[in-house]
Amino acid sequence: MQKGEGHPQWTGKSHGGYWGHKSFAVLLRLGMFPAYFLLVFVAAFFVIFRKKYTSGGAEYLGRLFGKKAGAVSWKMYRLVFSFGMSIIDRVAFFCGNGKIKCADGCEETIEKLISDGRGLIVLTAHVGGWQIAGSQLYKYGRGVGIIGADNEDEKISELLDGGRVVDTPKVLGDAADTFSMLPAFSLLRRGGIVAMHGDRYAGGRFAETEFLGGKVRAPLAAYVLAAKAGVPVAQISCVRESLFNYRMEVLDVFDFSPVPPSELIGAAEKCAKKFFGNLEKALRESPYQWYNFYNFWE
Numbered sequence: 001m002q003k004g005e006g007h008p009q010w011t012g013k014s015h016g017g018y019w020g021h022k023s024f025a026v027l028l029r030l031g032m033f034p035a036y037f038l039l040v041f042v043a044a045f046f047v048i049f050r051k052k053y054t055s056g057g058a059e060y061l062g063r064l065f066g067k068k069a070g071a072v073s074w075k076m077y078r079l080v081f082s083f084g085m086s087i088i089d090r091v092a093f094f095c096g097n098g099k100i101k102c103a104d105g106c107e108e109t110i111e112k113l114i115s116d117g118r119g120l121i122v123l124t125a126h127v128g129g130w131q132i133a134g135s136q137l138y139k140y141g142r143g144v145g146i147i148g149a150d151n152e153d154e155k156i157s158e159l160l161d162g163g164r165v166v167d168t169p170k171v172l173g174d175a176a177d178t179f180s181m182l183p184a185f186s187l188l189r190r191g192g193i194v195a196m197h198g199d200r201y202a203g204g205r206f207a208e209t210e211f212l213g214g215k216v217r218a219p220l221a222a223y224v225l226a227a228k229a230g231v232p233v234a235q236i237s238c239v240r241e242s243l244f245n246y247r248m249e250v251l252d253v254f255d256f257s258p259v260p261p262s263e264l265i266g267a268a269e270k271c272a273k274k275f276f277g278n279l280e281k282a283l284r285e286s287p288y289q290w291y292n293f294y295n296f297w298e
Contacts, residue, residue: 056292119142121234125199128239134195175221201217
C-alpha cells in the first residue's frame with residue numbers, strides 16, 4: 001500500500017515505543033485500572049501531538065457517521081482510547097489475568113465446518129480483540145497458524161511476550177509473501193486452522209469494492225487459498241461488549257470448493273466484497289473498535 005498525503009503507510013508496528021509499552025507492563029502488575037488511568041493521558045497525547053499516526057482514523061469515523069470527524073475530536077479520542085484498551089487487555093489476557101474473558105459464540109459453527117476432517121480458514125479484521133480470538137482456536141485440537149504481518153520492534157515483542165502464559169498461533173508468514181501460502185496450504189490440507197486478516201491489502205490479486213462510501217482493495221488471497229486447499233472460510237468478529245468482556249461470533253461462512261479454475265477469481269471476488277459488507281454492518285454496531293489509522297481509501 002502506497003503512502004497517501006498526510007497519512008503514514010501501514011507497517012504492522014505500534015508507535016508507543018519501548019518505554020511506553022514498558023510503563024503499561026509495569027502498571028499492569030498493579031492491576032488493570034492503573035494501566036487504564038495512564039491510557040487516559042497517553043490517548044490524549046497521541047490525538048493532539050501525533051496526528052500523523054491517527055489521522056486515518058478520522059477519515060474512517062467521518063465515513064462511518066456521515067459527518068466529518070476532526071483529527072482532534074472527542075470521537076477520535078474515543079477511537080484511540082479504545083485501541084489502547086485493546087492492547088492492554090491483550091497483554092493482560094496473554095499474561096494470565098483472569099479479568100479478561102472471551103465468550104466464544106463461534107464454537108458450534110466451527111465444529112460443524114471441520115467435522116468432516118477438513119481444515120478451515122478463519123478470516124478476521126483489525127476489530128476489537130482479534131488476537132484474543134486467535135488463542136481460542138486451539139480448543140478444536142487442530143494445528144493452528146497465522147498468515148499476517150509480524151513487523152513489531154524486536155525489543156517490544158520480547159517485552160510483550162515476556163510474561164505470556166496463554167499460547168498464540170504460530171506466524172507462518174506474511175500475506176505479502178506468496179511463498180508464505182505454502183506452509184498455510186500444507187497445514188490446511190492436514191486439517192489445520194489458518195487465521196488471516198481480510199481488511200488489509202498487502203499485494204497480489206484484489207477486488208475493488210465499496211466500503212463506507214468509497215472504493216477499497218479487497219485482498220483475494222484467503223479465498224483463493226481456501227479454494228485450492230478445499231476448505232471453507234469463516235468470517236468472525238471479536239468485539240469488546242463491556243469492560244473486560246469480549247465476544248466472538250461468526251459473521252459469515254464462505255464455502256465454494258470445489259470450484260472450476262475458470263471461475264475461481266470470480267468466486268473469490270464475490271466473497272471479498274461480501275466480507276466488507278459484513279464488516280461495515282459490524283462496525284455500525286461497534287464503531288470505535290476498528291483500529292485503522294492509515295489512509296485506507298487511498
